[in-house]
Amino acid sequence: MREVESSTISRRQLLKATAVSTGVALLGRRQLFATEEGIVPTMVNAAAKAKINVQPLRRNISVLEGSGGNIVVLTGRDGKLLVDAGFSVSQPAISNALGSINADPIKHLINTHWHTDHTDGNAWLHSAGAAITAHENTRERLSVATRVEGWSYTFPAAPSGALPVTVFATECELHRNDTRIVLKYYAPAHTDSDISVYFTDADVVHVGDTWWNGVYPFIDYSTGGSIDGSIDAAEANLAMFSDKTIAIPGHGPVGGRAELTEFRDMLVAIRANVAALKKQGRSLQETVAAKPTAAYDAKWGQFLTTPAAFTGLVYAGV
Numbered sequence: 001m002r003e004v005e006s007s008t009i010s011r012r013q014l015l016k017a018t019a020v021s022t023g024v025a026l027l028g029r030r031q032l033f034a035t036e037e038g039i040v041p042t043m044v045n046a047a048a049k050a051k052i053n054v055q056p057l058r059r060n061i062s063v064l065e066g067s068g069g070n071i072v073v074l075t076g077r078d079g080k081l082l083v084d085a086g087f088s089v090s091q092p093a094i095s096n097a098l099g100s101i102n103a104d105p106i107k108h109l110i111n112t113h114w115h116t117d118h119t120d121g122n123a124w125l126h127s128a129g130a131a132i133t134a135h136e137n138t139r140e141r142l143s144v145a146t147r148v149e150g151w152s153y154t155f156p157a158a159p160s161g162a163l164p165v166t167v168f169a170t171e172c173e174l175h176r177n178d179t180r181i182v183l184k185y186y187a188p189a190h191t192d193s194d195i196s197v198y199f200t201d202a203d204v205v206h207v208g209d210t211w212w213n214g215v216y217p218f219i220d221y222s223t224g225g226s227i228d229g230s231i232d233a234a235e236a237n238l239a240m241f242s243d244k245t246i247a248i249p250g251h252g253p254v255g256g257r258a259e260l261t262e263f264r265d266m267l268v269a270i271r272a273n274v275a276a277l278k279k280q281g282r283s284l285q286e287t288v289a290a291k292p293t294a295a296y297d298a299k300w301g302q303f304l305t306t307p308a309a310f311t312g313l314v315y316a317g318v
């Protein structure tokens with residue numbers, strides 16, 4: 001039920017583009033692949049073809065999967081509140097999915113961080129009626145042209161309607177639809193703009209891209225991310241979750257404490273392996289060749305970030 005439907009071809013393209021853009025940029029051989037489609041157009045094309053799956057979670061909270069990062073929807077008399085916006089190419093599919101829940105108007109949007117697969121839909125959702133809230137760094141990153149080296153891509157400044165109007169630095173509390181929502185800033189982790197969005201009464205939390213459930217994460221060093229910050233955020237999430245918490249990752253299926261623990265353990269183990277190799281004086285190429293992720297690749301290496309690319313992302317931060 002949670003499976004995002006996308007064609008075999010688009011999945012192959014995703015894998016190929018990631019090997020090219022993420023891994024190769026880090027490995028310094030980008031020129032060899034200059035004609036290949038980059039990761040960002042590939043993600044957009046995949047979103048354009050994807051179906052949006054609606055999964056009810058708890059109380060009046062659902063998750064929409066299929067366009068970029070996972071989208072949470074809270075419904076009620078104050079109108080729909082969304083957490084993350086997906087890609088704008090998915091507007092028709094997301095509109096249909098929202099309409100399939102109920103007819104409540106769209107009134108509020110929270111961004112978990114600034115990345116395009118979570119904010120590209122900001123402009124149309126704002127036009128549809130959403131007031132946007134995010135961390136102050138999300139607004140700052142979206143306000144200007146921003147380069148993500150790991151994606152070999154420079155994003156233009158977002159249109160003014162796409163910018164969050166309510167921003168905060170460390171913590172912020174909202175009340176919508178008889179629900180208390182606590183927004184909390186992590187220290188720099190996946191980027192320097194990551195927040196958790198915790199629906200306290202339902203014990204449901206969206207942790208954005210501080211958690212990729214079952215796949216290697218991307219880490220955006222260009223805008224403040226690091227492997228150590230990512231491990232710290234995973235620890236912060238574990239401290240926040242109870243055994244009953246329903247947790248929505250930025251990417252991958254909804255899960256909880258057990259899956260998040262596995263993710264944290266994977267990050268810690270691979271960091272140790274890569275750090276040991278780097279300490280021996282191995283170059284990035286030599287480190288990749290030593291396969292420090294081998295024990296984890298069958299499970300975690302099947303999506304956007306390839307084993308070689310992830311090794312590069314860890315190597316850059318140890």
Ligand SMILES: [Zn+2]
Nearest residue numbers: 113115190209
């Ligand atoms: Zn992200």
